[in-house]
Amino acid sequence: MSTELYDITIIGGGPAGLFASFYAGLRDAKTKVIESTNELGGALVHEYPNEVLRDVAGFVLITAKKLAENFIEQATMYEHAICKNETVSALEFDKATKIWTVTTNKGAHKSKAVVLALGTMEKVQTKSKLLVESLKKNGVKINEQGIAVDATMNAGMPGLYACGDVISKAKELNFISMATAEAAMAVNNAKKYVNPEADTFPGYSTDIRKDKPNYHTNPLAD
Template structure:
């Protein structure tokens, strides 16, 4: 029996900010669009930090990450793209007619004329605390991400890590926790300079270069003390804690995409100014795409997405307009404006 597959103009792999905006913008370009994401929810890396405040999206007041994610998801569905969740794309097959077949780990197949890779840092997994028995406390008070701030109110919180996440959570929790202790195995922090300065000038107890070396539990269910050790002198100290947050970074897995013969390094695919990869008809956007003037912000992901979609459109239709008309003049929004009760002049 011959397999029947719908052919899409563009298939976007990845449901973070770049992927969601690409799904919206490809609708502006009247492209038949599919978005595939390995997670069960759209949002990509934004799902890890729902209670962080996002300040750097143009024209948007400081907004909770969770709220911005919901707004982006609503926008992504404006032109009713096909959205497939819980499928992790692994294999790529180029057909004789120039189209592509994508196959997921679970065996589903998707047929497309072009592809936009918006996979960020790949399938992300939190780097775990490498201490024997640590996993038993993951159900109580050992955290690898923070979903809500309120449970930490009035608590003694220890944060292990030195990147953006560790610094940001120290600043978020310092006003509401009884005490925040930050432990980092290096002397220098890797977060944004202004955020580091804010943490260093707060009441947070910052210990460097230290690392967590032992966990204690009086009841066997939750951590109540932590031993931290100086990485150079082996000097150690035991601290009473209520909650432990570990931000040791993320481990990335690009699954089979690394076997597609893309021009890439461990983290990024190298693209042209038109966001084209070295494979015809395959483009990239967001954190996964690298080019010389790259802007690693959510706002930059939106621009990447628009350029990648325009490039995919022109790849399919070389005589098409270089970009979509702005929404105030785009025919595709006339009926939608009427539905919103907007009377156009």
């Protein structure tokens, strides 16, 4: 069991989880990512690595594999803990300490907030049946489309957020640019939950943390 307490634990290492991870770094949150497979990238690497995407904001065209590499590079510019080959089977919230216990096939993790980025409910029902049961037991509302969230991406419990294909929304909203926007919203609200004096919106990346030498090193600069 890992007793080290994290601010934000992100479950799922697809586009939503990886962008949430990057954003959590931007917000100075002590972050852990738990991914059930041995490779980060989610559907991009496991379902259609050689397809060309033409509808990702800012990219005229890019292969799924290359886009996954970019997501991973961006997510891992911060020193987050990344656990691969580890499947989450249960979540439990201790009301007294306000700490989440995240149980996996390898042990347990402790976190102040949790972001669920698990992929479509169809896939989750197959891979993470136990987790779905555990969430339902906690009172999280789940239907065929996914997990119900409010405008802050909160899933109905203190410090529990969800983003990407796993949330309940129309099927046509399951696409990458949407998942990443939701991931940023989930993390901003998780940060505010963990640290109530923090702003929900951190400012633009062009404005903040210019004092940090490793922040957004510009590869185009001389």
